[in-house]
């Protein structure tokens with residue numbers, strides 16, 4: 063059973079710096095324990111602006127041994143405002159010293175099926191010793207329907223067990239063509255961190271964390287088999303929760 067922590071912050075103004083500190087401290091830990099790199103999976107949504115503001119604000123952050131991939135991606139050109147890679151490329155990457163060749167982007171010019179295969183191949187090459195690519199940390203968001211990555215409720219790819227990356231050409235949320243890590247990859251990660259803020263997430267957060275919905279929503283199926291699971295949320299998102307949560311004081315380390 064995954065050790066799950068639910069950590070509530072007054073608002074995203076307090077959550078953002080704590081998230082950046084968490085990512086940085088886990089990177090230091092992995093690299094300090096002899097790891098040759100720190101592998102991090104990014105998601106889109108509000109994480110883009112939060113990370114772009116808070117990571118560069120950390121003093122002396124050295125990302126030269128970070129390896130960055132994407133938990134899911136929209137199959138659109140990088141200069142399309144819908145491209146998650148494109149957003150990070152303009153907002154975050156110029157502010158960090160991640161070597162360009164350590165950023166795993168999709169090949170958006172391929173048809174969606176081939177794009178998924180190509181991205182799966184890149185993961186295989188990047189994690190040659192892992193049967194399933196094992197990221198040190200994945201950062202995830204959750205939609206109001208309970209989706210995470212591009213794993214949407216009731217979609218057949220929720221059952222995928224063979225592929226590490228799946229194509230989707232009928233996403234209920236536009237754009238329709240996407241590629242996404244599958245549950246086997248998400249649940250192989252050493253640490254998964256969800257970030258969810260705002261009162262519009264309160265009902266779905268309660269369903270995901272406290273159960274009661276059958277079949278379980280995609281975000282509720284994230285349960286790293288050997289890793290940690292953290293939910294970082296703000297008070298408005300946590301408003302309906304009755305389970306016990308952590309409320310760290312200012313500057314507390316996670």
Ligand SMILES: O=C(O)[C@H](O)[C@@H](O)[C@H](O)[C@H](O)COP(=O)(O)O
Nearest residue numbers: 106107108109203204205211235
């Ligand atoms: O590809 C997408 O459609 C989005 O990236 C989406 O999956 C997002 O991550 C969630 O909806 C959470 O969004 P927020 O971070 O804004 O809550």
